[in-house]
Amino acid sequence: MSMENLINKYFRPGRLPHIWCPGCGNGVVTGTIVKAIDKLGLEKDNVAVISGIGCSSRASGYLDFNTVHSAHGRALPVATGVKLADPSLKVIVVTGDGDATAIGGNHLIHAARRNIDMTVILYNNSIYGMTGGQYSPMTPQGSKATTAPYATIEPSFDITELVKAAGATFVARGTTFHAQILADLIAKGIEHKGFSLIEAVSGCPISFGRQNKIGGPADMMKWQRDHAVMLAAWNKMTDEQRAGKFPIGVLYENNDRKEYTEAYDELIARAQGGNK
Amino acid sequence: MSRILLLQGNQAVVEGAIAAGVKFFGGYPITPSTEVAESLAERLPLVGGKFIQMEDEIASMGAIIGASLTGKKVMTATSGPGFSLKQELIGYACMAEVPMVIVNVQRVGPSTGQPTSPSQGDIMQARWGTHGDHWLIALTPASVPECFDLTLRAYALSEKYRVPVILLMDEVIGHMRERIELPDNYDEIPQAERKQPTCPPEEFKAYATDESLVPAMPAFGSGYRWHVTGLVHDETGFPKGTPAATKEAADRQYHKLYDNLEDIVQVENYRMEDAEYAVVAFGGGARTAYEAVDRARKEGLKVGLVRPITIWPFAEKQMKELADKVKGIMVHELNCGQYVLEVERAVAGKMPVTSYAKYDNEPATPAQLLAEIKKAMAL
Amino acid sequence: MKQELRLSGTGGQGLILAGIILAEAALLDGKLAIQSQSYGPEARGGSSKSEVMISDEAIHFPKVTEPNLLLAMSQEAANKYSADLSPESILVTDSLFVSKLPAHSGKVYELPITHSAKEVLGKALFANIIALGALVKITNIVSEESLVKAVLNRVPKGTEDINKKALQIGMDLVKL
Numbered sequence: 001m002s003m004e005n006l007i008n009k010y011f012r013p014g015r016l017p018h019i020w021c022p023g024c025g026n027g028v029v030t031g032t033i034v035k036a037i038d039k040l041g042l043e044k045d046n047v048a049v050i051s052g053i054g055c056s057s058r059a060s061g062y063l064d065f066n067t068v069h070s071a072h073g074r075a076l077p078v079a080t081g082v083k084l085a086d087p088s089l090k091v092i093v094v095t096g097d098g099d100a101t102a103i104g105g106n107h108l109i110h111a112a113r114r115n116i117d118m119t120v121i122l123y124n125n126s127i128y129g130m131t132g133g134q135y136s137p138m139t140p141q142g143s144k145a146t147t148a149p150y151a152t153i154e155p156s157f158d159i160t161e162l163v164k165a166a167g168a169t170f171v172a173r174g175t176t177f178h179a180q181i182l183a184d185l186i187a188k189g190i191e192h193k194g195f196s197l198i199e200a201v202s203g204c205p206i207s208f209g210r211q212n213k214i215g216g217p218a219d220m221m222k223w224q225r226d227h228a229v230m231l232a233a234w235n236k237m238t239d240e241q242r243a244g245k246f247p248i249g250v251l252y253e254n255n256d257r258k259e260y261t262e263a264y265d266e267l268i269a270r271a272q273g274g275n276k
Numbered sequence: 277m278s279r280i281l282l283l284q285g286n287q288a289v290v291e292g293a294i295a296a297g298v299k300f301f302g303g304y305p306i307t308p309s310t311e312v313a314e315s316l317a318e319r320l321p322l323v324g325g326k327f328i329q330m331e332d333e334i335a336s337m338g339a340i341i342g343a344s345l346t347g348k349k350v351m352t353a354t355s356g357p358g359f360s361l362k363q364e365l366i367g368y369a370c371m372a373e374v375p376m377v378i379v380n381v382q383r384v385g386p387s388t389g390q391p392t393s394p395s396q397g398d399i400m401q402a403r404w405g406t407h408g409d410h411w412l413i414a415l416t417p418a419s420v421p422e423c424f425d426l427t428l429r430a431y432a433l434s435e436k437y438r439v440p441v442i443l444l445m446d447e448v449i450g451h452m453r454e455r456i457e458l459p460d461n462y463d464e465i466p467q468a469e470r471k472q473p474t475c476p477p478e479e480f481k482a483y484a485t486d487e488s489l490v491p492a493m494p495a496f497g498s499g500y501r502w503h504v505t506g507l508v509h510d511e512t513g514f515p516k517g518t519p520a521a522t523k524e525a526a527d528r529q530y531h532k533l534y535d536n537l538e539d540i541v542q543v544e545n546y547r548m549e550d551a552e553y554a555v556v557a558f559g560g561g562a563r564t565a566y567e568a569v570d571r572a573r574k575e576g577l578k579v580g581l582v583r584p585i586t587i588w589p590f591a592e593k594q595m596k597e598l599a600d601k602v603k604g605i606m607v608h609e610l611n612c613g614q615y616v617l618e619v620e621r622a623v624a625g626k627m628p629v630t631s632y633a634k635y636d637n638e639p640a641t642p643a644q645l646l647a648e649i650k651k652a653m654a655l
Numbered sequence: 656m657k658q659e660l661r662l663s664g665t666g667g668q669g670l671i672l673a674g675i676i677l678a679e680a681a682l683l684d685g686k687l688a689i690q691s692q693s694y695g696p697e698a699r700g701g702s703s704k705s706e707v708m709i710s711d712e713a714i715h716f717p718k719v720t721e722p723n724l725l726l727a728m729s730q731e732a733a734n735k736y737s738a739d740l741s742p743e744s745i746l747v748t749d750s751l752f753v754s755k756l757p758a759h760s761g762k763v764y765e766l767p768i769t770h771s772a773k774e775v776l777g778k779a780l781f782a783n784i785i786a787l788g789a790l791v792k793i794t795n796i797v798s799e800e801s802l803v804k805a806v807l808n809r810v811p812k813g814t815e816d817i818n819k820k821a822l823q824i825g826m827d828l829v830k831l
Contacts, residue, residue: 082496086348086495448691563715
């Protein structure tokens with residue numbers, strides 16, 4: 001389906017144009033989400049999209065599903081409530097690097113630990129964009145931000161490693177430059193039964209690019225092209241070759257762990273059968 | 277058929293929740309409310325419901341907001357510090373008009389305070405704890421049977437008005453065990469129902485209302501797709517921040533409750549028919565007051581008790597009427613004097629309002645309260 | 656006529672349960688009852704107090720202010736909770752733990768409650784049920800029939816006989 005048709009089918013009429021800045025990668029990521037949903041043929045009525053607060057979290061308002069634009073950092077608890085209360089819904093969480101890994105960091109590790117069936121699309125633009133360019137836990141060390149005028153001294157999270165360690169059973173990374181791959185990764189994540197997270201590396205030319213003199217939107221896309229490495233190639237690289245780069249693709253998948261809402265149904269059966 | 281039980285107030289809340297049709301609880305352990313969570317962890321799966329212990333109090337609120345959006349009746353329970361943590365999303369629930377019941381079994385604070393000692397120190401937090409102008413309902417039971425009844429009522433109000441309802445308990449009522457008669461099964465108990473849209477999905481506007489000012493609320497997955505947001509929004513549910521839309525949203529949320537105070541506000545009058553002096557007390561404090569009033573009457577003093585059952589919205593009309601009726605009022609509460617501020621405002625200087633504030637970990641004894649009443653009446 | 660009882664001792668002695676059983680026995684007798692408790696933040700150790708009020712009429716204030724009976728199963732509890740005893744109040748102590756009686760001009764029963772639990776039943780944990788047997792023998796506050804029923808409603812399956820025996824031991828400790 002063409003992007004125009006996808007927009008007509010999955011975006012709410014009258015809600016566009018979006019609020020994102022020219023050259024922002026958020027529109028691309030949001031487009032890949034609907035592409036993935038379309039590929040899987042999901043019914044709109046059966047999909048819930050839950051976001052937090054921040055630039056990326058505005059996506060929920062544009063999408064024609066059951067949507068929640070929740071509070072800062074709280075998308076995952078709300079999504080947990082939706083999914084556990086009605087496991088028939090497909091739950092997709094739209095969040096950003098600040099929303100998910102700083103204020104919502106505790107919720108992220110616990111949702112991963114439970115392995116509850118939902119797909120988190122983490123738009124990583126390396127900055128708090130909505131508030132004008134403060135550093136997040138995923139801002140690369142040494143970057144400048146309005147709250148790091150002398151450059152950040154804090155190491156950043158590799159969120160894929162973090163959620164994998166916490167118990168997520170599907171972990172992937174893509175970029176807005178590799179949009180088709182990103183859409184496929186999201187589709188795989190949604191299909192996966194369990195907690196899945198896809199880090200979508202996305203450019204913020206206004207609040208991150210300018211402060212760090214990376215250039216305009218095209219330069220940020222080129223940066224992604226030059227720094228992202230397909231996993232197969234990454235696996236053959238030496239540590240020196242890997243320096244400054246990052247792998248994209250399905251980084252981890254485990255289909256052996258029990259999914260939370262299924263485990264809960266078994267608990268109900270046990271309780272009603274009189275077994276503690 | 278019914279059964280007679282000795283139950284704690286917290287356990288009666290659990291019975292009320294099951295009877296009300298609660299199917300989802302998200303919580304976090306905190307004394308002295310933990311029995312509510314423990315008991316629902318056991319009970320909910322038996323009725324096909326879900327219990328989840330979340331990673332913190334904030335997440336508990338998030339989870340019940342999400343579950344409520346799927347059409348379920350939901351509950352969380354907490355105490356002082358946890359109630360503070362929940363405030364962020366209580367604001368969200370007010371703004372997005374998400375029905376839920378939040379149980380707060382108050383304890384001595386601030387901070388960790390005295391976790392096992394009674395207090396009514398969260399009266400003002402229950403009203404003003406979250407940020408921004410907002411309106412909600414708080415109910416305060418004064419007995420174990422009333423814990424059951426008010427839990428049912430909390431759901432009736434929460435679903436009818438699409439508003440968070442706080443069941444504002446205290447440790448005295450939460451932990452004491454008392455006789456309660458409960459039906460053997462809850463099938464006959466009327467279930468509060470959420471208003472559903474009558475228009476087809478394509479015409480549905482999520483926050484459009486009729487004269488009730490309460491919008492219909494279809495469940496996620498029902499075919500009505502709508503957007504829930506904490507941003508100021510118009511009747512479509514989508515953000516709209518114009519001055520007119522902002523004022524309109526606030527006005528509607530105010531009027532949907534405050535135009536219905538007759539329905540929402542309940543006050544018990546005990547021995548007030550010929551009373552010349554009134555004690556205002558609620559929750560655990562009212563238990564002292566009933567007996568102090570009885571003792572005063574035995575001594576020939578015309579004292580009565582006015583017990584707000586609905587703490588918020590404030591019983592404005594009842595307190596103003598009281599000011600025209602009696603010669604003096606004493607407000608007795610287990611804090612340094614919170615509810616008394618509202619009573620003084622309503623009475624507006626028409627007569628002396630005396631505060632008997634007790635904030636030393638122990639409820640006042642009837643003898644102590646009676647002595648204070650006598651002192652005040654002599655004024 | 657309202658009866659106020661205070662059962663006190665150390666956390667872990669099962670006195671909260673004893674209070675609940677007593678209140679439930681009163682309900683079985685068709686009376687009204689309230690049980691309340693106070694304890695510190697710790698689950699074990701520290702002073703523990705379980706209060707029971709029994710009456711034919713509505714009981715408003717749930718805390719004991721004029722105890723008809725105080726059971727003290729630790730020295731600390733005996734010292735701490737005896738201040739409001741009147742000459743008409745009855746004091747019952749566990750003689751294993753309370754060596755120094757608090758000042759009290761009324762009737763006192765010093766009973767080997769925990770000692771009997773250990774010696775006769777082999778376990779100190781039956782002390783609370785033995786104490787109940789003794790209290791009911793002294794006060795007649797609930798019927799023996801309801802007491803037995805209330806105990807059996809609350810104790811684990813398979814321990815009915817030994818708990819009944821514990822009640823009897825408690826009753827036998829009391830020489831009226």
